[in-house]
Amino acid sequence: MIVQRLDRTPWLLEDLQDLRDHARVDPNGYDDVALRRMFVAAVLEAEEHGQLALFPQTVRVTLDAWPRGHTFRLPIGPLLDWDSVSTTADGQPFEDFNTMTGQWPVLRLTGARPCGQVVIEYASGCEYQSHKIPTDLAHALMDQALAYYDARGPGDPKAQALSPHFARIVGRYRGVRI
Template sequence: MTAILVTPPAIEPLTLAEVKAHLRLTTSDDDTLLAALITTARLQVEQATRRVLIEQAWRICLDDWPKGGVFALPITPVVQVTAITVYNASGVPTTLPTIAYEVDSAGTPPRVAIKAGAGIRQRRRLNGIEIDLVAGYGPSGLAVPHPLRQAILVLVARWYENRDGAAYGIVPAALADTFESLIAPYRSVRLA
């Protein structure tokens, strides 16, 4: 299974103004640096929680249908599955009608089930199935749970204040504990 980011988020969960207020900055001298730190911190939170924060489009590629026709999606939270495309041996795509599958976007992990009797077979051996979906908490940072936004602020503040991080040693335990406690309820655990 391969996950491909098709459309990245249009915005970040926190605005530059929110971060500058948190850091008590009034000048625009470091705006470029802060913008980069916000993006990097979002990516760190997404990686640590295995969740995407702001709505973005993804494509999941599969080689074959799993036994039982139910498969877990590696991206969460899922807003909607926009298309499932199956390729035959010649590479000709067929988009499945929405009545051919069910989506459990509330589950953790979210799942897609091919309905019994749909009679859908794919023959292309590699990446013969593509699932297009939209995932994220919403189109704006206000939809992102507050603890995850706070975790971003913790990282940005740490990185801004300690730009040569390695020279100052490891991340202080209190900071690591704060970050971990903020993201803990949102972690998706991989069982296999």
């Protein structure tokens, strides 16, 4: 299985005040561009660690063949629009499936299993505005950005790990593989 994230453009914080307060940073004492960059790095880390899409993006999944069962859990959630799911089998459109939406959407076959290579594309992500992201995830992002802020510059590479709070909170959103 190959999973690709297409048109991936992370949103930037427009108002850094919450992040400045969380990091206890003087608004005049630190470069806002670098602080934004640390937040974007935290967003990208959360997406990879939690198999999430925190901002709208297209996900393409390529399978050598349809899995053994009649269902396939999409690897990155949430699904923005169930109508956005398109599937091809051996280059031909394939529509014999239902989409079960939610945090971890699933495709369920309604007909025969498709033959050959299967390519699935869908729109995934939360809204662009940070207030649309669940509060615990928003806090985890700020906590990880703070961890990057504290570990800036040369130092111990082991100190530049994931924040324990970040790993725990993002881990809750991670899908269960079956």
